[in-house]
Amino acid sequence: MTIDWAHFTPWSSLAGGALIGVAAGLFILFNGRIAGISGILGGFLRPPAGKSNERAWRAIFIAGLLCAPLAWGLFLPAREIRIDAGWMEIVIAGVFVGVGTRYAAGCTSGHGVCGLSRLSFRSLAATLIFMAAGFATVYVMRHMVGG
């Protein structure tokens, strides 16, 4: 293993992570909700039961997320977004992420951030599994197929 020190960003990653944690903390304390992106997005697709504002808060949360690059751009230079995957890979990956996160009832935010903060065993298992699958997939794609 070689560590890529040139691209290692310990402070901004730690600070960005803390902001994510603060957001998740505010959401549970003020709204009583888990800030799990796949659950929030997936729940929007479900027809709401009764006349609740189930869909409204989900849409507004997602709007906040979508506005983040805009808000960032008002004060700071845009950060690089480099997407190496081809179009076909993007489509396959999107479907896998969509189906997988809903069956697993969470993704990097719901299980990884909120679940681990709650010391949930289920979330720990989910996080270990999706991380292992991510490591394995990149290994296969970069060092076996594309290497």
Next chain:
Amino acid sequence: MLLAMAFAVGLIFGIGLILAGMANPAKVQAFLDLAGAWDPSLALVMAGAIAAAFVPFRLARRMPRSLLGAPMGLPAAAKLDRRLVFGSLAFGIGWGLAGFCPGPALVALGAGEAKAVVFVIAMLAGMAVFEVSEARKSRKLA
């Protein structure tokens, strides 16, 4: 108030993802590439997030209702099941393939990345497959 808070939380969450480097799939894949030039940054994202969220979740466990009076929606499920295992497996494969998980994909969509648009459409299609199959299952049971 709940809706204003939802917007603020989404915004802070998204800015956190950008600052952390999570919104850049190349950086995510560099973290997942243990055998290549490994960029360990994203481990610190998780560490920072848990450090900040740990105490709020502790407090939330003892609160009957949220500070704005909403019901507390802490998950009750505790058992491991096949759905969690295979779902996480599929998610991890997709995450490795594109370098996107749901939050960062939405942020990149907000930044106007064409591939993020396609990724999010495919992800919504995958989520719709889940909803349709769940609806069918509950109809069979009824």
